[in-house]
């Protein structure tokens with residue numbers, strides 16, 4: 116980005132989770148403080164950049180799976196982040212041109228960039244909402260304009276829940292959103308977790324998260340164990356292959372690119388369906 120001014124009077128000297136992640140993905144929507152922060156994290160946790168890419172590749176496979184195999188044509192992408200390559204509407208529309216997508220984020224810069232990108236895109240909407248306050252999403256007037264919650268929806272919460280530090284608030288937020296979905300809806304989650312000590316990467320991952328926190332970034336970065344992440348799908352049917360490392364979730368090239376093989380398992384991801392009861 117040539118100038119160091121941001122939309123909405125945002126203080127760009129404070130590193131920001133969306134923009135640091137954009138640095139990991141070689142994006143251009145970031146500022147000097149974000150780039151310095153990304154460099155510091157990569158210095159202690161070198162797999163971070165490749166993991167971010169593996170997460171985006173998981174996103175592409177999941178959206179394609181949901182659109183093709185699960186028959187979903189409505190997507191709610193919460194904590195959508197800055198627009199990058201293979202955004203949800205692009206992946207979904209490649210196979211379902213009629214797909215409708217609501218992007219939600221709480222970050223001013225993300226919202227400005229997403230709105231600029233999507234201004235000419237039909238059947239997409241950018242909504243300001245905070246996952247920590249699910250009603251801000253569910254009751255947003257724009258949501259009802261773009262998605263029909265009386266029909267199945269796929270809710271994506273990728274690489275966002277670990278920005279919230281409190282387990283109970285995360286559980287409550289996910290439960291509230293799950294409850295708002297009709298049977299046939301799906302929930303996809305990716306979330307950081309402490310790698311197995313045997314991987315030799317646990318210390319690096321913890322140092323990466325500590326470095327991130329010490330930088331005074333805008334949100335937290337909280338590892339959660341498998342049982343806590345699995346519990347977020349309570350009451351839904353976790354689809355094969357279950358809760359796995361990013362590169363192990365349906366690594367089918369027909370669904371999209373796969374990367375992250377051989378990386379330490381710092382993420383868990385999975386997809387579940389709300390069944391008819």
Ligand SMILES: C[S@@+](CC[C@H](N)C(=O)[O-])C[C@H]1O[C@@H](n2cnc3c(N)ncnc32)[C@H](O)[C@@H]1O
Nearest residue numbers: 133136194195196221222245246247273274278
């Ligand atoms: C690491 S990015 C993930 C982007 C994208 N979901 C992905 O997986 O590639 C995390 C995003 O979540 C957003 N975020 C963090 N906490 C949030 C909250 N409580 N409500 C809504 N968005 C949030 C951040 O602003 C950021 O854009």
